[in-house]
Every structure is written in C-alpha cells, then in structure tokens.
Amino acid sequence: MSLWIASLPMYNVTPQHAVSWRSLLSDCVAAFARAVGPAEVAIVDAPDGELLQHWGRNDLLLSQTCGFPYRMLGLASAVHLIATPLFDAPGCEGPRYRSALVVSAQAWQRGATTVAACRGLRAACNSADSHSGMNALRHAVAPHARDGRFFSSVHWTGSHAATLNALASGTADIGAIDCVTLALLRDAHPERLEGVRDIGMTASAPGLPLIASRALGEDRAEALRDALDAAHAADPERARTLRLRGFARLTPDAYREIEEMAHTAAQQGYTALR
Numbered sequence: 343m344s345l346w347i348a349s350l351p352m353y354n355v356t357p358q359h360a361v362s363w364r365s366l367l368s369d370c371v372a373a374f375a376r377a378v379g380p381a382e383v384a385i386v387d388a389p390d391g392e393l394l395q396h397w398g399r400n401d402l403l404l405s406q407t408c409g410f411p412y413r414m415l416g417l418a419s420a421v422h423l424i425a426t427p428l429f430d431a432p433g434c435e436g437p438r439y440r441s442a443l444v445v446s447a448q449a450w451q452r453g454a455t456t457v458a459a460c461r462g463l464r465a466a467c468n469s470a471d472s473h474s475g476m477n478a479l480r481h482a483v484a485p486h487a488r489d490g491r492f493f494s495s496v497h498w499t500g501s502h503a504a505t506l507n508a509l510a511s512g513t514a515d516i517g518a519i520d521c522v523t524l525a526l527l528r529d530a531h532p533e534r535l536e537g538v539r540d541i542g543m544t545a546s547a548p549g550l551p552l553i554a555s556r557a558l559g560e561d562r563a564e565a566l567r568d569a570l571d572a573a574h575a576a577d578p579e580r581a582r583t584l585r586l587r588g589f590a591r592l593t594p595d596a597y598r599e600i601e602e603m604a605h606t607a608a609q610q611g612y613t614a615l616r
Contacts (some may be wrong), residue, residue, distance in 0.1 A: 348383050350405065363584065378562050403554055406552050409548055410473035426550070430585045440543040441518040442521050443543065444539065447536075457482055468499055468500060473603075475519070478545065490614075492616070497513070512537075
C-alpha cells in the first residue's frame with residue numbers, strides 16, 4: 343500500500359472554508375483509491391513557513407502551490423502539474439485570475455484612487471515569493487516607478503488576510519490581494535473589507551496550480567486528475583461555497599507568463615518591490 347500526504351493550503355481563508363477544502367480532498371483521495379487501488383493518504387495542514395519544502399516532498403500526492411514558486415523557484419521541474427482550478431470570482435476568467443489592487447479607506451480619501459496616485463505610499467505584501475501579492479503588484483506599478491522605487495516602504499505581512507488587516511488599521515496604504523481570496527472573504531466576512539477600497543486589477547495569469555510528486559508516475563497522475571473532477575461533481579453545494587467551477591488541465595509552459603511579468607518589471611528598472 344502506498345503512503346502519501348495531501349494538503350490544500352492556499353484558500354483556507356476561514357475555518358469553514360478549510361473544512362470544505364478538506365472534504366473535497368477526502369473525496370478526491372477516495373476516488374483516486376478506487377481507480378488505482380488502496381492508498382494510505384494523510385491529509386495534513388501544510389506547515390507555516392515551510393511550504394516550499396512541503397511541495398517538494400517525494401510522498402506528496404496532491405497540494406496547491408502558487409505560480410511564482412512553481413515557475414520561479416524550481417518546483418516545475420520537480421513535480422507533476424495536475425490541474426488548475428476554475429473559480430467563479432470577479433477577476434477570474436477560466437483558469438486565469440488577477441489580484442485586486444486595494445487601498446486603505448484613509449488613502450482613498452487622500453486621493454489614492456489610481457495606481458499612479460499611490461506613488462510614495464506604504465505597501466503591504468503577503469510574501470516575497472507570492473505571485474498574487476508581490477509579482478503581480480510589482481508588474482502593475484513598474485511603469486510608474488522612478489529610479490527603481492515606487493513605495494515609501496514595504497511591510498511583509500505573511501498572508502493576504504494580514505495585508506487586509508494592515509490596510510484596514512491604517513498601518514499600510516496599498517496591497518494586492520488574490521481575487522479568489524477576496525471573493526471568499528466577501529462571502530464569509532464582508533465586514534472585514536469595510537476599511538479598504540478597490541482601485542483596479544493586476545494583469546491576469548494562470549491560477550494557482552495543483553501539483554503532485556513526480557514519484558507518483560504519469561498514469562496515476564492522470565487518475566488523480568480524474569479523481570479531482572469526481573470530487574468536484576460529488577457535492578455541488580460545497581463547490582458553490584468554494585466558488586469552484588471545476589479544473590482545467592494546463593501545460594507547464596502556461597506558467598511562463600509568471601516569469602514574463604517579472605522580466606517585464608525588471609526591463610523597466612523595477613527588479614524588487616520597493
């Protein structure tokens with residue numbers, strides 16, 4: 343019997359959503375086992391601060407990563423690309439998504455209603471290896487930067503939720519939030535967004551990929567893709583709660599766009615978020 347781990351760590355924006363993602367993953371694992379034979383799978387919560395190591399494990403049956411570590415930090419050569427979710431959220435088109443550019447209510451009142459008007463403000467960002475929070479934001483502000491700088495400061499928050507808290511509290515002025523995260527939070531806790539204002543969207547890119555260890559083998563990777571489709575269809579109400587419309591099967595080359603956005607910013611002299 344095979345021994346595997348599985349996790350879906352990226353869109354657990356509330357405890358209720360976490361329960362739904364674990365339920366979907368459990369149904370996926372069950373469908374996979376029916377297709378390929380018994381498999382012992384531990385569904386885990388990915389460890390904080392160690393996600394890159396988690397995604398690179400040889401016993402990883404399924405997880406979800408961000409396009410930036412997938413394309414820019416070497417994961418693509420180490421894992422199977424299994425699928426890309428299709429979400430029903432403003433900013434999503436098929437398997438593609440955007441980040442919402444949001445500012446604090448105070449910054450909005452002071453005139454920060456466009457990207458250009460945000461020059462010199464304080465940015466908040468979830469992490470330096472995030473496409474939605476860093477790379478997409480860097481790409482959006484690069485045309486307006488001067489001498490490689492746009493913001494007065496950048497505060498690394500650790501999560502999109504923490505970025506929103508920094509904006510709402512007035513300790514930061516602008517950030518970029520994954521549009522799926524934003525939609526799920528608006529569904530569950532609209533009051534948490536009362537202190538922020540949308541000023542636009544970043545360029546679109548392929549959504550957060552679902553991956554598996556290459557130790558899985560191509561035949562079982564294909565069975566896992568089918569198992570994801572079965573899990574999605576098994577509970578339409580759960581899918582609605584997660585705003586999940588299904589899964590697309592992109593090629594790894596689709597994620598070159600993540601790298602191209604970084605290169606575009608660098609060509610404009612804006613190599614880091616600052």
